Amino acid sequence: AEKYENCFDNVRISTNAWDTNLVKVNPLFIAINWNAGGGGAFAVIPHKNVGKIHDGIPLYRGHTAPVLDTDFATFNDYVIASGAEDTKVMIWNIPEELGEPESPDIEPVAKLNGHGRKVGHVLFHPVADNILASSSADLTLKLWDIEKGQEKQCLQGFVDFIQSMSWNYNGSLLATTCRDKKLRIFDVRSGNVVQEASSHQGIKGSRVAWLGDTDRIVTTGFSKMSDRQLYLWDSANLDKPLKNILVDTSSGVLMPFYDNDLKILDGNIRYYEFENDELFFLSEYKSTEPQRGMAFMPKRGINVSECEIDRAYKVSNNSVEPISFVVPRRSDAFQSDLFPPTLSGEPALSADEFFSGKNANPKTISLENGFQAKEKKEFVSAAPKEEETVSPTPKTEKEYQDAYHQLRQENEDLRNQLAQRDVTIRALTIQLEQLKAGSS
Numbered sequence: 001a002e003k004y005e006n007c008f009d010n011v012r013i014s015t016n017a018w019d020t021n022l023v024k025v026n027p028l029f030i031a032i033n034w035n036a037g038g039g040g041a042f043a044v045i046p047h048k049n050v051g052k053i054h055d056g057i058p059l060y061r062g063h064t065a066p067v068l069d070t071d072f073a074t075f076n077d078y079v080i081a082s083g084a085e086d087t088k089v090m091i092w093n094i095p096e097e098l099g100e101p102e103s104p105d106i107e108p109v110a111k112l113n114g115h116g117r118k119v120g121h122v123l124f125h126p127v128a129d130n131i132l133a134s135s136s137a138d139l140t141l142k143l144w145d146i147e148k149g150q151e152k153q154c155l156q157g158f159v160d161f162i163q164s165m166s167w168n169y170n171g172s173l174l175a176t177t178c179r180d181k182k183l184r185i186f187d188v189r190s191g192n193v194v195q196e197a198s199s200h201q202g203i204k205g206s207r208v209a210w211l212g213d214t215d216r217i218v219t220t221g222f223s224k225m226s227d228r229q230l231y232l233w234d235s236a237n238l239d240k241p242l243k244n245i246l247v248d249t250s251s252g253v254l255m256p257f258y259d260n261d262l263k264i265l266d267g268n269i270r271y272y273e274f275e276n277d278e279l280f281f282l283s284e285y286k287s288t289e290p291q292r293g294m295a296f297m298p299k300r301g302i303n304v305s306e307c308e309i310d311r312a313y314k315v316s317n318n319s320v321e322p323i324s325f326v327v328p329r330r331s332d333a334f335q336s337d338l339f340p341p342t343l344s345g346e347p348a349l350s351a352d353e354f355f356s357g358k359n360a361n362p363k364t365i366s367l368e369n370g371f372q373a374k375e376k377k378e379f380v381s382a383a384p385k386e387e388e389t390v391s392p393t394p395k396t397e398k399e400y401q402d403a404y405h406q407l408r409q410e411n412e413d414l415r416n417q418l419a420q421r422d423v424t425i426r427a428l429t430i431q432l433e434q435l436k437a438g439s440s
Contacts, residue, residue: 008045008320010052012036013292018068018120019163019205019253022293022315024080026072027301027371029094030313030320031080033067034059040067040084041105049098056101062090062108065118071132074124075347079379081132081146083119087415088112089134091146093379110381112144114151116419120162127171127362128354129347133188135162138419139426141176143188145351149383152355155186157193159427163206169213169260170359173235177206183219185235189355197238200229205253210235211274212260213361216242218279220254228254232279242277257296259310261340269294269312269323285323291315299342304367309338339367345374 013022014033024031027047034041040063045053065085073079078094090108116138125131130147141162143153160179167174174186177199185195200206202222209218217233228250232243247254247270258265258274265272269285293315302308303324310325327338341364348360 006050006322008032008050008053009318010055011043011318011320013315013318014042014066016066016068018066018118020069020120020293021255021295023295023313023320024070024072025295025297025301025313026077027298028077028373029072029080030295031070031072032315032320033070036061039064040086042067042070042082044080044092044094044106046096046098054101058095058099058103059105060092060108061105062092062111063088068118069121071122071124073130073379074126075129075345076377076379077345077374078376081122081124081134082108083122083134083136085118087115087117087119087136087138089115089119089122089132089144091132091379091381091383096376109379110146110149110383112146112149112151112383114142114154115140116415116422121165123165123167125171125354126167126169126343127347127360128349128351130351131171131354133165133167133174135165135176137161137423139423141165141174141186145355146383147351147379147381149381152351153188153191155188155191156426157184157430159430164208166208166210166217168210168215168235170361171354172359175208175210175217175235177208177219177221181206183208183217183233183238185217185238189357195235195238197233197240199231202226202229204251207254207256209256209258209265211258211265212263214274216274216277218256218258218265220247220256226251230254230256230279232277243279245279252291255294257294257312259296259299261299261342262309262338264310269314271325292317298345299339300345300365300367300371302367302371304334304339304370305332307335307338334368336368341366 012035014035022033029044031044034043041059041061063084063086067084070082080092082090089112091110092108115136118137121135123133132144135141139158141155163177165176174188176184183197183199187194200221201224204222206221215235217235219231228247230245231241263274271282272279291314295313297311307327307329308324312323314321344363344365346363348363
């Protein structure tokens with residue numbers, strides 16, 4: 001673990017109970033779901049601003065309800081997406097500097113509308129530029145072209161809340177876990193479920209991670225007796241797990257992270273080596289401070305000269321602590337066995353190429369010369385602006401208050417009614433199809 005002065009302290013971590021990691025990180029910034037009044041917000045802080053974070057830093061506001069998840073763009077370190085309880089997905093440009101206390105808050109450059117209920121997860125595509133996946137409590141998972149501001153695909157078939165999602169190596173498939181205890185794999189362009197299986201049977205949260213450039217998947221979750229489990233799956237055949245590992249009987253949700261370069265699986269923080277369909281336990285990091293969330297630095301942002309092979313960012317109640325994994329070696333030479341070519345941060349496909357059916361593997365680079373920050377590229381979206389409605393102007397303070405509360409209540413009632421009907425219709429349709437399939 002890093003020394004105190006290298007931690008992000010005095011951060012106001014969101015207290016929302018939604019199952020999310022609360023933090024995301026890229027080579028330049030760290031994003032934190034923020035506990036803010038008056039709607040939803042999150043903070044993006046440059047790594048150079050470690051230490052005590054001043055009150056009143058500029059926040060990323062725009063959502064009208066708590067922010068549930070964020071994700072940095074895969075190919076532009078100055079762009080981030082967010083999803084929130086207000087049903088919106090928003091895209092933001094990130095200033096190079098944090099800004100002084102009481103500076104103006106940051107406004108989104110695009111708002112993506114289409115979900116009927118809260119947006120719980122957002123995840124950028126690993127190969128194609130400007131493609132974002134978002135999952136919602138309306139039981140859908142949507143794919144967006146954020147540059148055009150268009151919904152390109154809507155994945156359905158869920159009968160309960162989506163708990164996590166993970167892309168395969170070339171981004172043609174997407175694995176999901178769901179509160180209905182099912183593991184599903186989607187062909188994202190056709191929208192079809194290509195594999196489905198019963199997974200962990202406990203009532204607590206389940207997560208999924210694709211194991212890099214292999215066809216293997218891991219899921220974490222709980223048994224009916226609340227034992228924490230780790231399953232290894234063959235993505236081409238989900239009849240039963242290849243491995244079933246009982247981890248322990250703790251109550252916290254396991255968060256799986258996979259290092260494709262070194263074939264190491266991390267989680268809470270135990271690490272395993274993956275080889276020949278076996279998971280070999282290596283070691284674990286222990287701390288007296290419980291963790292609420294975690295993120296891992298992309299490999300192009302780690303300190304190669306210090307033989308740092310990974311860096312995690314652990315969220316506690318009011319701080320974020322970097323945790324470095326270092327291999328002790330005395331040589332000053334580049335350690336090529338520890339640092340094979342890694343993901344470059346350059347897209348291999350455009351969004352149009354991907355949705356037309358083209359596949360490609362991610363581009364890779366050597367880390368021998370360390371991380372080289374690219375010049376900032378301002379993101380511009382063609383997403384249509386939200387239309388403004390013109391209403392009669394109230395004349396007194398009481399009229400203002402009455403109009404505000406009336407409109408807010410009408411909007412909330414209509415939104416809830418539509419969302420509930422949509423969820424009910426979708427669940428009944430799926431159940432009917434299952435009954436038809438069972439009787440045929």
